[in-house]
Amino acid sequence: MNHKKVQRIMRKLGLKGNKFTRKSRRYSSYQGNVGTVVKNRLHRRFKTTIPCQKLTTDSTEFKCSDSLKLYLSQVMDMYNGEILSYGISMRPTLDFVMKPLEEALEIVKNARYRTTIHSDQGWHYQHGKWVATLKKHKVYQSMSRKGNCLDNAPMENFFGLLKQEMYYGEPPRTYEELKRAIEAYIEYYNNKRISQKLAGMSPVQYRLHTSQLAA
Template sequence: MNHKKVQRIMCEMGLKCEKFTRKSRYKSYKGTVGKVAKNRLNRRFNTSIRLQKLVTDVTEFKCLDDRKLYLSPIMDLYNSEIISFGLSNKPTLDFVIEPLNKAVEIIKNKAAYRTTIHSDQGWQYQHNQWVKTLKKNKIFQSMSRKATCADNASMENFFGILKQEMYYGEKLVSYEGLKQHIIKYIYWYNHVRSKAKLTGMSPVQYRNQSSQSVA
C-alpha cells in the first residue's frame, strides 16, 4: 500500500506512531589519532554500480543490566544492502575490522570497479590497521568532515529505520536477545523489506533482478 495512503488513513483515525521520538548516537571521534582521509564521496550517495560506493559507521543500543550492544554494518549504496556487519559489547578495533574483512572478500569476487568505503572520522577508521587493509586491497578511503552527520546520511538513515522499527518503544532485553533481534532484522531488511527507491523491491531482490537483466 502506498505510504501516502497509510498517512492519510492514520490522520483520519487520529493515529500517531510513537516510535519516532527517541534518538541515540554513538560517538567514536577522539581527535586526530591517525590518518584522516578526504571526503571522496562528498554526499554523492547514488550509484548504478554494485560495490562501487560503500558506507559504514557504528551505533549503540542499551540492553538490560546497563549493558550495551554495538553494531557496525557496511552498506552498499547501489541497493542499500547490508553486505556485512559486526556485533559486540565493546566498540573495539577488531569489532569493525571483522565486517571489513568480510566485505573485502565480497569485493574481490564481485566488484567490477574500484570500491570506495566512506566513514566518519572515528578512531577505528583512522587506525593503521583499517587504513592498511584498504590500501592492500586497493580500496579508496573516504571520510566525513568533523561533526557533519549529513556526510554519511545513508548510514544514519539506516540506523534510524532499524531503531524505529525494532528497538524504540520496546522493552529492554538481554544482550544476547537483542543480538538475535538485530541479526533477524538485518536479514529481513535485506531480503524482504521493500524500498520505494528500489521500485518496491527489497535490496536483494533488486540486486538479483539487475543481475538477471545483465545476463
C-alpha cells in the first residue's frame, strides 16, 4: 500500500506512531586521542552508485533485563544500506569490532574501486590493529569530527530504526533473547524491509537488481 494512503488513514483516525517519540541514547567509545585520528574523507557525501566503495561502521549498546549490557558493532555499505557484517558482545572489546571488520573486508576484497570505511573517533578505530588491518587491505580510513554524529548519519539512522522498531516499547529481554531478536531484525532489514530510497526494494533486493542491470 502506498505510504501516502497510510498517512491519510492515520490522520483521519487520529493515529500516531508512539515508538518514534523516544530518542535513542547514543553510545560513545571516545576516550580521547589514544591512537591514530585521520581526516574526514567523506564530508557527508554518503551517496554512491558503486557497491563497496563507501562503508561505515559504529557501535551501540542495549540494556538487558538480566542486568547485562549488549553491544552491537556492524559494517554497512552506503551503496544500498546493507549490513555486510556485525558482531554482538557483552563487552566492547577490540576483538568485538575487529571480527565484523575482517568479515566485511573479505566481502569487499574484489571491489572495482578502492574502499573507504568511515567511523567516529572511538578508541577501537584509533587502535593500531584496526589501522594496520585497513592498510594491509589497502582500504582508506575516514573519521567523523569529534562529537559530530551527523558526520556518520547513515549508521545513526540505522541504529535509530533498529531501536525504535524492535527495542523501545517491547517487554524487557535477557541478553540471549535480545541477541536473537537483533539477529532476526538484521536479517529482516537486509532482505525484506523495503525502502523508498531503494525504489521500494530491500537492500539485498536492490543489490541483486542493480547487478543484473549492470550485467
